Amino acid sequence: MKKYIFIAACLCLSYSVTAQDRKQPQPGPAPTINIGKPETFTLKNGLKVMIVENHKLPRVSYNLTIDNTPYAEGDKKGVSDLLSEMLGNGTQKISKDAFTEEVDFLGANIGYSSQGAYGSGLSKYADRILELMADGALRPVLTQQELDDNRNRFIESLKSEEKNTSAIASRVQDVLTFGKNHPSGEYTTEETLKNVTLQDVKNNYNSYFVPSNAYLVVIGDVDAKKLKKKIEKEFGSWKKAVAPSVTITEPKNVQYSQINFIDVPNAVQSEIALINTYNLKMSDKDFFPTILANQILGGGGEGRLFLNLREKHGYTYGAYSSASASKYTTTFSATSSVRNAVTDSATVQFFHEINKIRKELVSAEDLKNAKAKYIGNFVMQIQKPATVARYALNTQTQNLPADFYENYIKNINAVTAADIQHVANKYFLADQMRVVIAGKASEVLPNLEKTAKQHNLPILFFDKFGNPTEKPVVNKPIPAGVTASTIITDYINAVGGEKKIKEIKTLKIVSSGTIQGQPIESIQRKTADGKESVEMKMMGQTVMKQVVGATSGYSEMQGQKQPMSADEFKEAKAEAAIFAELNFAKNNAAKITGIESINDKDAYAVLVGEKTYYYDVQSKLKVAVKEVVEAQGQKMDNITYYGNYKEVKGLKIPHEVDLNIGIPLKLMVTEVTTNSGVSDADFK
Amino acid sequence: MTLSSILLLSAGAFAQKVTFEEYDLNNGLHVILHQDKSAPVVVTSVMYHVGAKDENPERTGFAHFFEHLLFEGTKNINRGDWFKIVTANGGQNNANTSDDRTYYYEVFPSNNLELALWMESERLMHPVINQIGVDTQNEVVKEEKRMRVDNQPYGNLITSVKENMFKKHPYRWAPIGSMDHLDAATLEEFQAFNKKFYIPNNAVLVVAGDFDNANAKKWIENYFGAIPKGQKPTRTNITEEPITKEFHATYEDPNVQIPMLVASYRTPSMKTRDARVLDMISDVLTGGKSSVLYKKMVDVNKSALQVGAFNFSQEDYGMYLIYGLPMAPKTAADMTKEIDEEITRIQTELISEKDFQKLQNKIENRYVNQNANLEGVAENLASFYLLYGDVNLINEEINIYRSITREEIREVAKKYLNKNQRLILDYAPAKDKAKN
Secondary structure, three states, rough: HHHHHHHHHHHHHHHHHEEEEEEEEOOOOOOOOOOOOEEEOOOOOOOOEEEEEEEOEEEEEEEEOOOOOOOOOHOOOOHHHHHHHOOOEEOOOOOOHHHHHHHHHHHOOEEEEEEEEEEEEEEHHHHHHHHHHHHHHHHHOOOOHHHHHHHHHHHHHHOOOOOHHHHHHHHHHHHHHOOOOOOOOOOHHHHHHOOOOOOHHHEEEEEHHHHHHHEEEEEOOOOHHHHHHHHHHHHOOOOOOOOOOOOOOOOOOOOOEOOOOOOOOOOEEEEEEEEEEEEOOOOOOOOHHHHHHHHHHHHHOOOHHHHHHHHHHOEEEEEEEEOOOOOOOEEEEEEEEHHHHHHHHHHHHHHHHHHHHHOOOOOHHHHHHHHHHHHHOOOOOOOOHHHHHHHHHHHOOOOOOOOOOOOOHHHHOOOEEEEEHHHHHHOOOOOOOEEEEOOOOOHHHHHHHHHHHHHOOEEEEEEEOOOOOOOOOOOOOEEEEEEHHHHHHHHHHHHHHHHHHHOEEEEEEEEEEEEEEEEEEEEEEEEEOOOOOEEEEEEOEEEEEEEOOOOOOOEOOOOOEOOOOHHHHHOOOHOOOOOHHHHHHHHOEEEEEEEEOOOOEEEEEEEOHHHEEEEOOOOEEEEEEEEEEEEEEEEEEEEEEEEEEEEEEEEEEEEEEEEOOHHHHHHHHEEEEEEOOOHHHOOO | OOOOHHHHHHHHHOOOOOEEEEEEOOOOOOEEEEEOOOOOEEEEEEEEOOOOOOOOOOOEEEEEEEHHHOOOOOOOOOOOOOHHHHHHHEEEEEEEEEEEEEEEEEEEHHHHHHHHHHHHHHHHHHHOOOHHHHHHHHHHHHHHHHHHHHOOOOOOHHHHHHHOOOOOOOHOOOOOOOOOHHHHHHHHHHHHHHHHOOOOOHEEEEEEEEEOOHHHHHHHHHHHHOOOOOOOOOOOOOOOOOOOOOEEEEEEEEEOOOOOEEEEEEEEEOOOOHHHHHHHHHHHOOOOOOOOHHHHHHHHHHOOOEEEEEEEOOEEEEEEEEEEEEEOOOOOHHHHHHHHHHHHHHHOOOOHHHHHHHHHHHHHHHHHHHHHOOOHHHHHHHHHHEEEEEEOOOHHHHHHHOOOHHHHHHHHHHOOHHHHEEEEEEEEEOOOOOOO
């Protein structure tokens, strides 16, 4: 008996030794960061140079940053952006072609902005890369031709954003948060761009591309001593000058939380941003608690906002917050794009989460995971040369203590749950929050007004440029005598009349557009007896096709055919006509739902089945069709716009179509053919 | 001084050195330590010398299946906890499988080296291989195959080239393997595979980054030392008969619209000098917009939408692939003709001095970037040891490339890239499946 016990005890003992031996190890003490201390010197002209020798790899990077105090560009807003594009197109010594060719031969990268320059490549070409970069920066060729080309491109890109809800939202957020005349609040328009002359660009370059607040950070396989001489040679001639400095009016937070609403009639999602400003420097002791508080609230896919608005409620694809630190006034913001119908509910949930992190201590696990993620990211980023450069520069420009990054992890680990609560109250100003919502008033406002009232949030209205405006009229009265049927008859007459329409047996429309720079062609064929096919081609190859034949239909994506279900076919068939409106009249299925604004003009909204058709009140022409599509398990509105009607064989056909297929696509009609070019084979 | 002598001179001053230390544990586990204290990051990885080519031809897909199975849990790590442990400690991890080897790694802040070593030793020492795990991963692997292979345009390209290029050698199947084989496999077969290949003397452990040498060695001994040595797997060399006559094959892919032309030539192991010469030939043919095939076919003649050439080279053999998508109305035959013209040129004429210098710059850039991050260095160390048999190549392989002459480029093209040594594969859109 005793013997057995002894053996059992032995087994037990040896077992527990092994088990202990293989338990999950605890982490060691938080590591300190080994960042190479830069070799630092200042040129006579004020340029500060930091060289981080790193011989691990035979490569080098140069990063020139000019840390000017932000300034407003006023009625010439955009001048510095234009300068950014115009730099690097050759130098006074080297032609544009020769410059780019040499950069390629060296396998180097060289780029410019109005606030600096960048160059990188193999270290054996370190000198030449520096020479080229300096030459481009200090002796640029600024020509009228480059100005005109870049301005035209810029104007085009502004145009493409005119109806972009998120572009509108972001502009108005800045205007309201900082004020129109503040460097962070002003915005670029076609007019301000047109105000810029070549002399303005040159003046901007001469005033602000100066060395007094400039930093050149070099990282890589270089000899600091030798390089110092080279840098003195290349940048010594940079004329000493100080950038003009003007005082900026500091933005103020609102006195009480409020909603600032911008009506964007074409919006299918509302852009919500809760914003307040504050002052917090990276060197302040609140810095670390603040970034962790933000991480817990809305730092990513495990943040509370994401878990609440997306995972729990399904309002959105994502919801996040950001809390930055800077030597200038900066912002806290919490943002999301949500579908129209839940705009008010989403706003409530934003406040719920912000209030919660202000009122309740975060759990030990939340805090631990936020720290782990931050520290993990931090240490894994730091080996990248770009990160090292940024840190060395931050240390200088943000006036950080020399050991700021060495102590980073230690300081993160020192943050407590009480610290988190403290900073949440200090910087996430739930009681002085500006809630900027850009969305479709007619669908969003009725609920939003109710909810806002319950929560004591006044609603103020602004236009697309942040000017105060009246509350948009969302329910315009429909004039007496106007019915769905009169609208449709007016439309049929406006395009040419029923008789003309009936003369058309087949119609073929070819249009073209571009998707991400790639040309795309669309060929649409329709017949009077209700067959239809649409084909999209890129580089001569069919990428998408949809066919509604006599008795069946299918769609095809990248060669994968998918037959239509009976219901889908029935629905498609109902509209498959040269002018679907002739069918509406027959079926008597159309209902008028109101007057809405389409491209800033009033249009009657007519509901047929699940689609809404919009007819301009003035011209009577069809200007848009809205349908509900499902994406990522969520229902969303998708609107197609029609414009630029031109007459073909006595019928008005829209020659510009704006689609949204996940990304905007503008199709311009290039060819309309009636009664030829369509055969039964097209619908097989 | 001529330009080429400047290049030679600067080549001599080349400073890139990856330092490392290597040793064996008593159980045969090879250990490579690379210290890099530039950031408090540590990469811990284990490469096992087992890949798809080690599989039973009736059980293909096993090696890759293990890459999934061995995250399921161990004696001391509960099922489902592996990823949680990694994230909660600020790390990242992943794994991958090829025909030749299977690779697992963790990237952690440096204070978690012990944790990483513990996890990897757990995986090697006593993974839990049970029916639940097998069943779960069976589903996951099937989804992976659907997503990455079957549902992907041109997803079966390499698979179809391989099955045509190899008649006897196990390179004839792909790592993803056969789902029927996996369905038919028993739990005992999985356990036997683990016992055969997942042994310390068939693996290399790499620790790269910021760590204390003595501690690392102590932990490695502590966690890995007790793992028993196994029977080193024997490998038989399977020789393929040389290809002496051009042959054709077709593969139909329902996911594609444009047929792809593939010309594939048998080439030697990646360990040979010739394999490196072939890499340089790829640069000449299709490296960048000024390369001969790109310029000719895409830019000037507009016969191809896309053209590429690369040496898909592995431990036992390689395949030199030239592929292109014809631009209507030009056809695969037109492309073949143009490709052949340029290959003939490379076989008969020397490339110009200037192109040769550009090539040197390209090689050097690529080489520098290859060791630019710690994860890359760790994997290169493991591969050079386990597959090439010489860790020093991490620093010295570039010298092989540098010593290659214009004449060798011509000779190697002549040796391997002949019409009678190749497969022409028509990777075509499926004919019938799409019709309703």
